[in-house]
Amino acid sequence: MSIARKIALMIPNLRAFYEDKQRLEYEYVNVQKQLGSRIQSIEAENQYLYSGCAALTEQINLLEYRISNLVDLHDDVVLRKWQGEKHEQICLMPFTDVEILPDGSVYTCCSGFVKQGHSIGNVYEQSLGEMWNSDKARKLRYSVSMGGYEYCNRFCTYFMGIEKDSNKGIKRDSGRYVYENWTECVVDFFPKRISLTCDETTCNLSCASCRTSVKGNSQETNDKIYNMLMCIPS
DSSP, X not given: OOHHHHHHHHHXXXXXXXXXXXXXXXXXXXXXXXXXXXXXXXXXXXXXXXXXXXXXXXXXXXXXXXXXXXXXXXXXXXXXXXXXXXXXXXXOHHHHEEEEOTTSEEESSOGGGBOTTOOOEETTTSOHHHHHTSHHHHHXXXXXXXXXXXXXXXXXXXXXXXXXXXXTEEEGGGSOSOOSSGGGOOOOSOOSEEEEOTTTTOBSOOOTTTOSSOBOOOHHHHHHHHHHHHTSOO
């Protein structure tokens, strides 16, 4: 058999081989794309799970902190009652200030210095006017005016005596803020200061004590905060 004849017989096999090669290369590329897409999906799922785990860890840390504060607050209140202790000054914070947290919770002082859950309301659900003289707000003012500070914990810098000479307090014997009962603790004017801790969930640090990654508010959260703030009377 001549060489030309042999080559002629091999051509169909070479064509089939080339076609199979192209088909396999095409399938290989598709498999790579599918794997790449799946890897991206898995990475996104892992990131979502990690974010959820990190958020849950932060909530647990916060709850543990609040629980420890609540225990300390209870012990402090009991000891003060046993000893008949009355603070010599009236803190003006419940009469002049509010703090608004990212979730809309409103406190008449730093939220970390009062009883857990003793917010006077939520700006997403009530007007500031409704909350300012709510039952919780008046009870806290009364406890302060009577010198018992039953809703305050010992970590408060004012209660510890560090800020006794500041403009945040007055002497109990000054004749001001004297009430017969808690229902009378109504303040006719609006808060003089509104502290916005709306960046509570924003941090450019990753600290093991409170979070495991850099955090920032979403646009949706920022819009919600902005709309809330626009509803506060000037």
